[in-house]
Amino acid sequence: MNFDLGPDQRDAAAGARDFYRGSASPTAAREALEGGAVAPGRKALADIGFLGITVPESAGGAGGSLLDLAVVAEQGGAVLAGPSLATAARAAVLVAGAPHLAAQLADGSAAVAVVDGPLPGSSPSVDAAGATLFLGLDDDGALVVGEGEATPGRPLDATRGLASVRLTSRRVLAEDAGQLWARARQVAAVVLAAEDLGAADAAVQMAVGYAQQREAFGRRIGSYQAVKHMLVDAWVGVDQLRSLVWWAAWAADAAPEELPLAASAAKAHAAEVLERAAEACVQVHGGIGFTWEHDAHLYWRRAKVDRLLLGDAAEHLDAVARLAVAGALG
Amino acid sequence: MDFDDTPEEAEYRAGVRRALEEHAAELLHVGAGEETVDAATAEAELRRTQRVLYEAGLVGVTWPREHGGRGGTLVQQAIVQQELARARIPALVNHIGLGMCGPTVIAHGSDDQRRRYLPRLLRADDVWCQLFSEPAAGSDLAALRTTAVRDGDDWVVNGQKVWTTLAHVADHGILLARTDPQRPKHAGLTMFVVDMHAPGVTVRPLRQMIGSAGFNEVFFDDVRIPDSERLGEPGEGWRVALTTLMNERVAIGGAGSDLGVPVETLVAHARQRLPQLDHDRQVLARQAVGRAVVASLATRYTGYRRFTELSRGGVPGPEASAGKLAGTAAAKLVADAGVRLLGDDAVYAATAEGDETWQRSQGFLPGLAIAGGTDQVLRNILGERVLGLPPEPRSDKSAPFAGGAR
Known part of the structure; x- marks a missing residue:
């Protein structure tokens, strides 16, 4: 057994950390709420190659595995970067049979989003705001691509680029695409869970750092068990989420039959782990953590939105139970 | 990244399996749904089982050869544990001696003590x-x-x-x-x-x-x-006790095995019971089963990460406490879902057919949250030694015990 990242993945994660720290931040996430652009934005992600990590080399991508992408996505999550690599990964699965679209996805020449119908409309979809090319599944189970108009609501977390879409044109890319669509959604759930892992880890680190410094009643607040145990529970959740994210991302390429169970387990756990970490982060900071200027609420916003995207915990727990009872645990 | 045995591990596992099959008639086995055997009622059989396993090379795997062990690796020990569980052989009668007392004697005993005690402990001549x-x-x-x-x-x-x-x-x-x-x-x-x-x-x-x-x-x-x-x-004595307690944490923390009832047992139970519930109840029950499965898998795969670290020669750190903490919580979710799926039988200590699996697990787990480091002590260890949070101030550490500083 070797359940660990390889040296190449560790290097990729370190490089991604440097890139994201230099190009996105909670501050940028706050500015996006105030009308600024989402950082680092599609172009920067395309230029560094992150949109094409799982796109084949023949189409201009890196031909990497989902695990290669997940370790990068974790670093993006840590600084609340956008657009989500979940969108790129989901689209890469869907356009596997259309190399020219894959190439446009990877080099950023098309701003792609994947919309959850019913078409021609959609429910709020990730990174749809600002996208120019939309992928969807129509009522007949066909994968379609087209242009459309995106209508965002007032953002709770602006970095997610959520908008409802009405397609104004569409053409069929593939008939009978239900299974492909399901796999793409599972892949996206894994990547979103990876971003949540990074965000939850960052929120716990922030809260731990504060608890090591802040004094009350004559001593540092991290010494109080009420505070300490809350942070430990949040950290244990993060540590366990990392295991599920790695397993699910590995399964996507190495053991596809395990992906549905692993993806739902990771997404369900991610929703709750990030929420717990972000709420603990606000709570440990006290009044300052409840201010607009502090970063804590930006992680809290990410938690409150992400937990509902690509299926909430209730949906994924139900899927886990159904799959397990049907024999997915072996 | 992979979850398969290396060729050496696969060969070792095959050898363990062969030994267990060869000696099956001499070994005590537990039935489906049973986890342990009462040491008082089955003492002789439990002692014999450990002796047979020792002679087959499956006890004291990681102990030094000079003390009667096999000089093996933690990975080999884990493989033996997995295969014993798979063969439904109950916990060894001397699990406390093997996990805690023996390592303490090895680390701190005299040559004479090691000679007199360790071989007999390994053979379960002494418990x-x-x-x-x-x-x-x-x-x-x-x-x-x-x-x-x-x-x-x-x-x-x-x-x-x-x-x-x-x-x-x-x-x-x-x-x-x-x-x-x-x-x-x-x-x-x-x-x-x-x-x-x-x-x-x-x-x-x-x-x-x-x-x-x-x-x-x-x-x-x-x-x-x-x-x-x-x-x-x-x-x-305190320094010596820390040797024991560190070994206890490793013994209980586990490398990817479930504490309590295995989650696969819950899934089989759900497969049988879910269809008997009405629609709304099925929806609720699947939430509980899903939650228990996710918690169990999260703990299991985290154990695999720790196991990978150990297999590279790492030493168990304070992170091992998280395995017991999260494993206990997961086991409680599994037991609770199992009990709820019993329907009307859930209010009795056994089902009409006499099955006690779920009630026994539900009743055992409050003890697991106390033994070998309470949940609260484990959180203190993790908070202070992993997260680097300051300890609580203490007044009992420096003054004489007899002076009331307790």
Whole structure:
């Protein structure tokens, strides 16, 4: 057994950390709420190659595995970067049979989003705001691509680029695409869970750092068990989420039959782990953590939105139970 | 990244499987749904099972060869554990001796003690127990009050231990006692090997909250222990005890195995019971089953990460405490979902067919959240040693124990 990242993945994660720290931040996430652009934005992600990590080399991508992408996505999550690599990964699965679209996805020449119908409309979809090319599944189970108009609501977390879409044109890319669509959604759930892992880890680190410094009643607040145990529970959740994210991302390429169970387990756990970490982060900071200027609420916003995207915990727990009872645990 | 055995591991596993099949007739097995066997009722069979396994090379896998072990790796030990579970062989009768007492004797005993005790421990000729907790010293172990007073070549022991697993069948125990009450609480302790059949040792089984008698209270009335049975120097008992406790954490923390009922058992139970519920109840039950499965898998795969670290020669760190903490929580979710799926039978101690699996697990798990480090102590360890949070201020660490600093 070797359940660990390889040296190449560790290097990729370190490089991604440097890139994201230099190009996105909670501050940028706050500015996006105030009308600024989402950082680092599609172009920067395309230029560094992150949109094409799982796109084949023949189409201009890196031909990497989902695990290669997940370790990068974790670093993006840590600084609340956008657009989500979940969108790129989901689209890469869907356009596997259309190399020219894959190439446009990877080099950023098309701003792609994947919309959850019913078409021609959609429910709020990730990174749809600002996208120019939309992928969807129509009522007949066909994968379609087209242009459309995106209508965002007032953002709770602006970095997610959520908008409802009405397609104004569409053409069929593939008939009978239900299974492909399901796999793409599972892949996206894994990547979103990876971003949540990074965000939850960052929120716990922030809260731990504060608890090591802040004094009350004559001593540092991290010494109080009420505070300490809350942070430990949040950290244990993060540590366990990392295991599920790695397993699910590995399964996507190495053991596809395990992906549905692993993806739902990771997404369900991610929703709750990030929420717990972000709420603990606000709570440990006290009044300052409840201010607009502090970063804590930006992680809290990410938690409150992400937990509902690509299926909430209730949906994924139900899927886990159904799959397990049907024999997915072996 | 992969989850398969290496060729060497696969070969070792095949050898373990062959040995277990070859000796199957001589080994005690538990039925489906049973996890353990009461040591009092099946003592002879349990001792024989361990002896047979020892002779097959499957006990003391990681112990040095000079002490009767196999000089193997932690990975090999884990493979043996997995295969014993797969073959439905109950916990070894000397699991406390193998996991905690033996390693303490290896680390701190004299050559004479190692020679006399370790081979017999491995063969289950002697069963061992760990005499640490007392009525007034549980999580705060260093507050213990049992005394050992030097008298010529002997020490004379008086006091009481409690929650002592296996004391009712044990031949020897490792005993932590206070030898110098004038020193601060951690500095006045000494570790001994005690003969459980010595005059003045009285063992009284305690009935656990679910009715079975798995642990005991042990009374010491002027029990004489020769000084040659000391483990480590006088006053060094706390350091010696930390060896034991570190081994306990590794023994319980597990490398990817479920504490409590395996989640696969819950899934099989759900497969059978779900169709008997009405639609709304099925929806609710799937939420509970899904939650239990996710928690179990999260703990299992985190165990695989720790296992990978160990297989590369890493030493178990304080992170191992997270395995027990999260594993206990997951086991509670599994047991609770299992009980709820019983429907009307859930309010009884057994189903109409006499199955106690879920009630026994539900009733056992509150103990698991206490034994081997309470959930709260584990959170303190993780908070201080992994997250680097400051400890709570303490007033009991520097003043003499006898002066009231307890």
